[in-house]
Amino acid sequence: MTTPDSIIQVRNFTAAYGNVKVIDDISFDVYRGEVFVILGGSGCGKSTMLKHMIGLYEPAGGSIVIEGDDIVTAEGEARRAILRRFGVMYQLGALFGSMTLLQNVRLPLEEYTNIPEEAMNLVALTKLDLVGLKDFAGHMPAEISGGMQKRAAIARAMALDPKILFLDEPSAGLDPITSAELDTLIKRLARTLQITFVIVTHDLPSIYSIADRVIMLDKRVRKIVAVGRPADLRDNSEDPWVRQFFNREAEAAQAS
Amino acid sequence: MVISGALDVATTASIWPQATKFFSETDAKAVEVDADGISYLDGFGAGLLLDIQRRAIPRGIRLTVSGLKPDFQAMLEPFKPEGYATLPSTSKPDAPLVDSVGAAIKALIADLGAFAEFTGEISRALVYAAFHPRTIRWKDVYRTAVVAGADALPVIMLVGFLIGFVMAFQSAIPMRQFGADIFVPTLVGIAMLRELGPIMTAVGLAGRSGAAFAAEIGTMKVNEEVSALVTLGLQPVRFLIVPRIIAAVAMTPFLIVFANVAGLLGGLIVFMSLGYPAGMYFDQLEQSISLNDLLGGLIKGFAFGFVVAAVGCMRGLQTSTGASAVGRSTTSAVVTSIVLVAIGDGIFAIVYYYLGF
Incomplete structure (x- = not known):
């Protein structure tokens, strides 16, 4: 791709809790079809960034344009239209505990489409099939493991065929093998369905395995300190702190 | 001052008051702590020695600790006595009555507002x-x-x-x-x-x-x-x-x-x-x-x-x-x-x- 096609544009974005600024005037693009990772140390505001991008919080300043429309200023139907363009997987899955997996995936279909009852079940089942949970359609979320819950949450996020998927810490609370399986799934979905992924994580192995491009936030300057391919940043970054992060070194090791 | 023996949670409890009392009463300008006899030291013992060091500072006592074994010395290394001049309090000071009444009323009004908005x-x-x-x-x-x-x-x-x-x-x-x-x-x-x-x-x-x-x-x-x-x-x-x-x-x-x-x-x-x-x-x-x-x-x-x-x-x-x-x-x-x-x-x-x- 010579000129990458930008699908999300974040411009002059500032986030604050009360008077405390967490992110200060940053801008970046997410390109169509890439796996884009927002990373940074604990408390740097990467989850905050994600929650603003999906419209849960209102930023202190700036705009977040998703496929041409600013989610910050949109209201009512226009906002619903933007919400339909993406799906979200929350850190703990956030499946609705009183519904089976199939009902969870079906819910967005019930609310947004007029296809026949049975067709809804079929479409929902195909989404579960995509994440390898077809045989668990009738289970309740509490009856399956944490990794499966996250996969089911991805299936629900994909229910309306969004172009963009936001994932909040997909590897949190998972063992390395389950986490790697999830990475494989993400890569497969990105490749076969041309879904753009925006992922918040600080899990290095999974960043190397899935990320096309990363931005790195730093809580000390509250800005983006690095943009690029993870392997490039590891080997060639000018910033010693960025190199440290990608090589998984402690701060003290640098000082001595 | 001579400190000797095994300094652990049990033994420090008995000598801690003595040590702090000594430092609040003494007029000496210089104190030498003979630590040669310390045969065992854990976090509590280190805490005791740190406490002695920090108490000496505001009273202008020149403190020297001699004979502490290198292993024990290493345990004291990470702590700077100057950084322990005041200890954070674990109990919250009681807010004045007027303040707490005011805060309660403010919270009540905010709550009523939230309920009205929610309704x-x-x-x-x-x-x-x-x-x-x-x-x-x-x-x-x-x-x-x-x-x-x-x-x-x-x-x-x-x-x-x-x-x-x-x-x-x-x-x-x-x-x-x-x-x-x-x-x-x-x-x-x-x-x-x-x-x-x-x-x-x-x-x-x-x-x-x-x-x-x-x-x-x-x-x-x-x-x-x-x-x-x-x-x-x-x-x-x-x-x-x-x-x-x-x-x-x-x-x-x-x-x-x-x-x-x-x-x-x-x-x-x-x-x-x-x-x-x-x-x-x-x-x-x-x-x-x-x-x-x-x-x-x-x-x-x-x-x-x-x-x-x-x-x-x-x-x-x-x-x-x-x-x-x-x-x-x-x-x-x-x-x-x-x-x-x-x-x-x-x-x-x-x-x-x-x-x-």
Whole structure:
């Protein structure tokens, strides 16, 4: 791709809790079809960034344009239209505990489409099939493991065929093998369905395995300190702190 | 000063007061601590030596520690005595009374504001639902109605029965002295229908369903399920709250009727035990209570049902993060709704009085 096609544009974005600024005037693009990772140390505001991008919080300043429309200023139907363009997987899955997996995936279909009852079940089942949970359609979320819950949450996020998927810490609370399986799934979905992924994580192995491009936030300057391919940043970054992060070194090791 | 032996949690406890006393009383300009005899040192021993060092600084005592074994020296290394000049207090200082009263009033006003705003939001959603009944999740309404209504029947009826029974019993004794025990049915009937039936049902509803609403929605909030609803474009108010409010408001009057019947039954049993025939009880009731008494109670019931359900849902949505937050929301849902029901009952009493109801 010579000129990458930008699908999300974040411009002059500032986030604050009360008077405390967490992110200060940053801008970046997410390109169509890439796996884009927002990373940074604990408390740097990467989850905050994600929650603003999906419209849960209102930023202190700036705009977040998703496929041409600013989610910050949109209201009512226009906002619903933007919400339909993406799906979200929350850190703990956030499946609705009183519904089976199939009902969870079906819910967005019930609310947004007029296809026949049975067709809804079929479409929902195909989404579960995509994440390898077809045989668990009738289970309740509490009856399956944490990794499966996250996969089911991805299936629900994909229910309306969004172009963009936001994932909040997909590897949190998972063992390395389950986490790697999830990475494989993400890569497969990105490749076969041309879904753009925006992922918040600080899990290095999974960043190397899935990320096309990363931005790195730093809580000390509250800005983006690095943009690029993870392997490039590891080997060639000018910033010693960025190199440290990608090589998984402690701060003290640098000082001595 | 000589410190020797094994310094661990047990031994430091006995010599710590001595050491600190020494440093607060001594006039010496220089103290040498002979640590040669220390045979064992752990975190407590290191803490003791650190305490000695930091106490020496403000008094201008030049302190030298000699003979400390290198292994033990290494344990002291990470700590700088200068950084321990003042220790953080573990107990919060009590805020002045004026401050805490002010803070409480401010919180109360903010809470009332939030409730008013929330009521507006719910009303808008309910009006929308009234014009678009197909958008209501009837399955959830039905399920909530079963849990909040039908399942609550036994306990509501039991309490209603006992209240009617006890009220009749307690009033019969003094009334009999004046030969007025014939009016027991009147007392039970009016008190039950106008006040106790609705109030007791509302309190029962707050304890059973208001708490359940707060806990369910609070847990969903903590698990980010509420956020998931928002990003799916589904408003939590329409999705979670409207069904619960419809169910609670619809069920409360039925529960009140059952509580009333049970209460009157309790009164009847006492009345018959006083030696009167059952027919007389019903005659008395017919003469003294009117349909208005019943309707007045039921209208209150609608309002109480709304308040209890709305407060439960609001507290659920207000849940912050963390496991203890759900517990706090639940408690607060019950307390707030009982207080509001009591206030509401007072308002109804005044309004009914002026309406001559």
